[in-house]
Amino acid sequence: MEQSKKAKLKKVFSKKTLYSIIIVLVILAGSVGYYFYSKSINYFTTDNAKVTAKMYPITPVTSGKILEWNVSAGDLVKKDEVLGRQEVLPYITSPIDGTVVKSDAIKNQTVAATNQLAVVADTANMYIGVNVEETDIMKIKVGQQTEVEIDAYPGKTFKGKVTDIDDTTQTYFSASATSLTTSGTYTKVTQLIPIKITIDNNEKLPMTLGMNAVVSIKLR
Incomplete structure (x- = not known):
């Protein structure tokens, strides 16, 4: 008799535990579902x-030969720093403080006014x-x-x-x-x-x- 009572109590306890776990899982699933629904609506x-x-392309002011080029990709430059020199209009300068992220200029290369020589990025912002x-x-x-x-x-x-x-x-x-x-x-x-x-x-x-x-x- 005593063992039968224990078995019944154990069975009741197991069912209660199972129901509790199911309730917790349902609440958890509902909370997760509500979170994603709320996020999809509000975000x-x-x-x-x-x-x-912001990128600043560097181009020559006019056509002509590049006599000097002082920077490479990765270099930090200051505003108005001289990047290179042309034979017609001597100086090519940086418009901002930034980082040279692209440099295509080659010394003694003849370039047109439309050629992009370099790109300076405003890496401080x-x-x-x-x-x-x-x-x-x-x-x-x-x-x-x-x-x-x-x-x-x-x-x-x-x-x-x-x-x-x-x-x-x-x-x-x-x-x-x-x-x-x-x-x-x-x-x-x-x-x-x-x-x-x-x-x-x-x-x-x-x-x-x-x-x-x-x-x-x-x-x-």
Whole structure:
């Protein structure tokens, strides 16, 4: 008899434990589901985002031979620092304090006024460049708060905000903006509109141009 009572109590206890576990799992699943539903309603999230900066192309003022070129990619330069010298208009200078991210000039090379000699990036003011599909762009407003995760810093979230929305699509000034096939048929392509997100990097963590990021923009 005593063993039968113990067996019954054990069975009742096991059922209660099982029910408790099921209830906890249901609550947990509901909470997770609500979290993702709430996030989908209140946030716009995309991984089409990278660390970038404003770029300044360096071109000669006029055609002529390059007599001297003093910088390479990766060099830090100051505003008005001499980058090189031409035979006609002597000095080619940097428009900003920044980093030379591209250098194509070669000493004794003859260049036209349209040739790009180098690119200087404003690396002191790097930001997150995000490409938003035109079908979503009306959700985005300057001043919206953001959360940014950068692949180089897993587990860390950077707070920020939307500071600029471009007036043109990414391909507006390029040949790829044309969507006509060889037969003359128009093919609609969803366009991307660049936006700028400035983040708080209070720890001064090093950033490299082109680092991948995931951005969540708070809509409400």
